[in-house]
Amino acid sequence: MNGRDTTERALAVHRLLNAQLPVPAEPLPLAQRIALPDVHPPKAGLVATLARRHSSYDFSEEPLEMLELSALLRFSMGVQRFVPAYGVEQYPLSMAPSAGGLDILRAYAVVRRVAGLDHGVYRYEPVSHELVQLTDTDPGAHLAEVYLQEEFAWPPAATVAITARLDVAFDKYPLRHYRTLHVDSGVAVQNLYLVGTALGLAGCAVAGFDDAAAGTLLGLAENEIPTMLFATGRPA
Numbered sequence: 236m237n238g239r240d241t242t243e244r245a246l247a248v249h250r251l252l253n254a255q256l257p258v259p260a261e262p263l264p265l266a267q268r269i270a271l272p273d274v275h276p277p278k279a280g281l282v283a284t285l286a287r288r289h290s291s292y293d294f295s296e297e298p299l300e301m302l303e304l305s306a307l308l309r310f311s312m313g314v315q316r317f318v319p320a321y322g323v324e325q326y327p328l329s330m331a332p333s334a335g336g337l338d339i340l341r342a343y344a345v346v347r348r349v350a351g352l353d354h355g356v357y358r359y360e361p362v363s364h365e366l367v368q369l370t371d372t373d374p375g376a377h378l379a380e381v382y383l384q385e386e387f388a389w390p391p392a393a394t395v396a397i398t399a400r401l402d403v404a405f406d407k408y409p410l411r412h413y414r415t416l417h418v419d420s421g422v423a424v425q426n427l428y429l430v431g432t433a434l435g436l437a438g439c440a441v442a443g444f445d446d447a448a449a450g451t452l453l454g455l456a457e458n459e460i461p462t463m464l465f466a467t468g469r470p471a
């Protein structure tokens with residue numbers, strides 16, 4: 236079975252689990268690249284960070300600093316190293332390991348309050364450590380439709396959304412990888428928790444979201460699915 240057929244079967248499973256029909260892809264209007272600032276790694280020790288990590292449901296009204304968002308993305312889902320793989324000399328491997336090292340996951344920053352950034356939806360580009368701004372409107376009302384719990388819609392300064400590209404996954408792997416890409420997403424979520432904690436940020440992993448609404452918010456093509464959300468901000 237070729238990758239396209241397997242992607243179709245995975246989408247059928249995905250729709251069945253969600254009891255949802257596909258949402259027509261509406262690409263988002265902007266495509267403006269924004270360089271993220273260079274950042275130093277947080278100094279907190281690993282075990283101390285594991286011991287302090289917890290889910291937060293109360294967020295400060297203060298904005299996040301661009302440096303904090305940059306560090307959160309860089310050290311949880313940025314590039315860790317390059318290796319010769321998949322027919323290229325410099326294939327990027329992420330800070331979050333994935334099955335086969337395959338570059339399946341994407342991260343988006345859905346921004347309500349980050350100093351120096353417009354409200355809006357941004358796609359993270361790990362190789363260049365840039366954001367691509369896709370919209371410039373406040374995503375709060377849309378987040379209220381995405382999150383099943385209203386406490387995550389307005390108070391967090393930002394949401395990091397993790398998505399998985401099914402076409403990339405099923406060009407290499409059989410349908411069973413539908414499960415594995417959710418494991419990949421879980422690994423990335425733990426990185427977000429730990430890096431966020433080390434930076435002194437509050438955060439919560441959220442699996443309770445509406446897939447179709449999340450796909451529309453992020454402007455996802457049909458073969459890219461949202462897998463996890465991570466609400467973050469300064470602690471209350």
Ligand SMILES: Cc1cc2nc3c(=O)[nH]c(=O)nc-3n(C[C@H](O)[C@H](O)[C@H](O)COP(=O)(O)O)c2cc1C
Nearest residue numbers: 288289290291384421424439440441442443444463
């Ligand atoms: C994969 C995953 C999905 C989660 N989804 C939600 C969610 O939808 N809503 C929520 O309030 N918390 C969610 N959480 C947070 C958990 O409820 C929380 O991690 C758990 O109660 C343990 O608390 P702690 O993180 O403070 O140690 C999720 C956590 C994980 C790891």
